[in-house]
Amino acid sequence: MVSSENRRKLLDISGEDVTSCYQCGKCSAGCAMAAMMDLLPHQVIRLVQLGQVEEALASRTIWLCASCLACSARCPRGVSLPNVMESLRVTLLRLGGRHLDPVRLPADVLENAPEQALVAGLRKYT
Ligand code: SF4
Ligand code: SF4
Structure with missing residues (x-):
């Protein structure tokens, strides 16, 4: 509410x-x-x-x-x-409605996604 x-x-x-x-x-x-x-x-x-x-x-x-x-x-x-x-x-x-849990990000995303994209995504979704 x-x-x-x-x-x-x-x-x-x-x-x-x-x-x-x-x-x-x-x-x-x-x-x-x-x-x-x-x-x-x-x-x-x-x-x-x-x-x-x-x-x-x-x-x-x-x-x-x-x-x-x-x-x-x-x-x-x-x-x-x-x-x-x-x-x-x-x-x-x-x-408190976190949209994305960084711990659950797939390993290939963490390994291959550009750092800037990860940071921008985490800023938006967490
Ligand atoms: S709502 Fe507006 S800013 Fe968002 S994706 Fe659509 S056109 Fe772009
Ligand atoms: S374009 Fe502007 S005025 Fe038209 S519906 Fe969207 S926000 Fe409203």
């Missing part, structure tokens, strides 16, 4: 005024990851607008977002969706 305090913090962390989104869907239409998402980017924003943060936090979408900024470049209202996605991830991680 996400408290109203955590909801407020989430919006503070993102620095975004999600109420300015008018659900045109341009962000979702231009998102390269949309086909793999269970909620489209504009649907995540809608849930945050409605205060239904738990549903947004339970979504795979927040972890699949690549922070590529394509959506924010297309948004006619200047909403930075990557900031909202990041704030959702940070909120969940602060609540």
